[in-house]
Amino acid sequence: MNKKNIIMQNIKNIPFIFIGIVSIIFGLVMLWDTVILPLYKMNTWVKTTGEVVGYEKKSSSKIDDSGNSEQVDGYIAVIDYKIKDATNEVHLEMNNTPEIGTKYELYYNPKDDKDYILGGVNYLNLLFITNLIIGTWIIKENLLRTFKNRKDNKINNSLVNSGLQAIGKIDRIERSKDGFYQVVVKILMDNGEYHEYKSDKHKIIKDRLNIIGKKVSVYFDKNDYQKYYVDINNIK
Known part of the structure; x- marks a missing residue:
């Protein structure tokens, strides 16, 4: 295999390596934001219980597949949670009608009691690990192919010359x-x-x-x- 062919094959590997890097970065960012950071807050922030005390109906327009506009109903639940002798109110968007009295586990920042997260982690977000695996595999395969091309080229040149x-x-x-x-x-x-x-x-x-x-x-x-x-x- 001549030098020109080796260079062309290695150039073809570059876009796949770039895709692999992007997949890894995206997977890491999303995994941090949706799984690791919430778990950290749940282990370091103050735990409390919130209760749905009311809700507001919220309608919005949505364009269907035919290009027609339709009304979609949504709801904003009003949730109260107590911090010592005070009560804070937060709002949570929902697709279905909230049930009054429903309780939610909350964690609030001890340095800012209005900074909170709902308890629980959506472990479906662990699917972002797939991005990490795919990205790592793409980079590994293309780097191995690049090094193999260089090694094969060196061996082939040696055979041709001697x-x-x-x-x-x-x-x-x-x-x-x-x-x-x-x-x-x-x-x-x-x-x-x-x-x-x-x-x-x-x-x-x-x-x-x-x-x-x-x-x-x-x-x-x-x-x-x-x-x-x-x-x-x-x-x-």
């Missing part, structure tokens, strides 16, 4: 389950038998339907014929 050269004919093109192509080359050995050698995997092989039967160079390690490189950059 290895033994043989000329073979392209017998067929094989496609792996992961969607990559490999050129299969047959070489007539000294004992009269043909041996097959496969190229590195490539996402795209130009004119793959028209190169069957054409000649290519195969380079071998002088000390280990199992180490070889099929140079499909110079098909004749």
Whole structure:
């Protein structure tokens, strides 16, 4: 694989690495905001109980799939919670009619009793961990692919510069389950038998339907014929 191809493959990896980084950052931010920070407040703030003492109806317009406007009813529950001898009032938006007397667990900031959160954590938000996992996997796969390309290129260049050269004919093109192509080359050995050698995997092989039967160079390690490189950059 020539240097230009290596550079092009590594450039193609960059957008996926960027997507992975964005996924990790988004997952971390959302996990902190919706799970870690609420759990921290629940363990360090003052716990109390709030009770629904009333509610207000709130209507808003919504555009349906047909482009028509429809009224959607919502509710704002009025919740009282006591702090020592004082009572604070908070408002909570709801989709359904609040039931008077319903109690909620609240945690308020001891330094500012009007700063509060409702008790409980929506653990569905742990799905943001999926973003972390996906982002980490994307970065790992593309970084590994980048380093592998560099390593393979170094080995292949060494074989081309100091290895033994043989000329073979392209017998067929094989496609792996992961969607990559490999050129299969047959070489007539000294004992009269043909041996097959496969190229590195490539996402795209130009004119793959028209190169069957054409000649290519195969380079071998002088000390280990199992180490070889099929140079499909110079098909004749």
